Amino acid sequence: MAVTDARILDLGLLHHYTSRTSQSFPIPPQSIWVFMDYIPRVALSHPHLLHQVLALAAVHAAYLRPGDRTKYLSHGSQHQGHAIAGMRRLLLVGADVATEEGSLALFLAAGLFLASSFASRHLYNADPGAAHTAMDEMLEIFTVVRGLRAIQDASIRQIPDNVVHSLVSDRAPAEVSSGGTLDLVRDKLDELAVFISTCRHLDQAEAHTVGEGIAALIQSTGDMPGSKVKTSHELRAVFMWPRALAQEFIALLEQRHPAALTVFLYYCIVLQATEDTCWFLDGWSARLTRAIGKWLGDAPWADVSRWPLETLRLKGSRH
Known part of the structure; x- marks a missing residue:
């Protein structure tokens, strides 16, 4: 894919994230602003989070548009790779993680990565004939969940109060x-x-x-x-x-x-x-x-x- 085409696709994915993906999570209405507005703003200063936002948007677009699934999954996997590399670098050198916003960006990237891991592994193997691989894929996701535990446990303590008050709600959506x-x-x-x-x-x-x-x-x-x-x-x-x-x-x-x-x-x-x-x-x-x-x-x-x-x-x- 040409560089110009890739950038146009990225703009489309960012729009898809803010208009569709950010509102697709089973969260209380008062928390939607975190996903729709706050995460994109933080991502502009933290490349690993921006890549993860685009990766998740690509997977969501692949889920909604089966006819273009290959294109979105392929492009999303590139962003996913960049997001993983960025998170790994931060953990190795400790840069930016000690700050409140840097810690929050890492926490959010880890959470979005879990969502895209569940979705992408299933979409890559949506053929019912691939059922025998499901258990191995789920165990790979279990490894991801367990590996991200330390990141999330450490970084959640640094989440700003306004974000905490929005995410920490006793009114989880009843339909869930x-x-x-x-x-x-x-x-x-x-x-x-x-x-x-x-x-x-x-x-x-x-x-x-x-x-x-x-x-x-x-x-x-x-x-x-x-x-x-x-x-x-x-x-x-x-x-x-x-x-x-x-x-x-x-x-x-x-x-x-x-x-x-x-x-x-x-x-x-x-x-x-x-x-x-x-x-x-x-x-x-x-x-x-x-x-x-x-x-x-x-x-x-x-x-x-x-x-x-x-x-x-x-x-x-x-x-």
């Missing part, structure tokens, strides 16, 4: 909530924990690791009074559970261990509950369910996984 879904998920997870603790198909170490994974998911879907940025319980759990998992549980998922995959299906239910309002998560639960269902056909996991699988298939997906 899935009603009693999380209560039912927690009840079923309690039952699963009892089964895991007495399952003769697991050794002691496996049972302990899986039990910890269940406990982390129960905690992630519950109330967190100390959470600084308020959002829906479901959306928060999507990001919190990967952060809370022990590496041993991640290893079981990588090995496609049936007990860990069964727990993961409950995470898919939480994920599915966000898809109607979170475009960047749309389609993930269906791909993951298709993949995991093929690995849980043996006893006793076929019986144990029946409820989450039926729950997921009951709602279905557009993908």
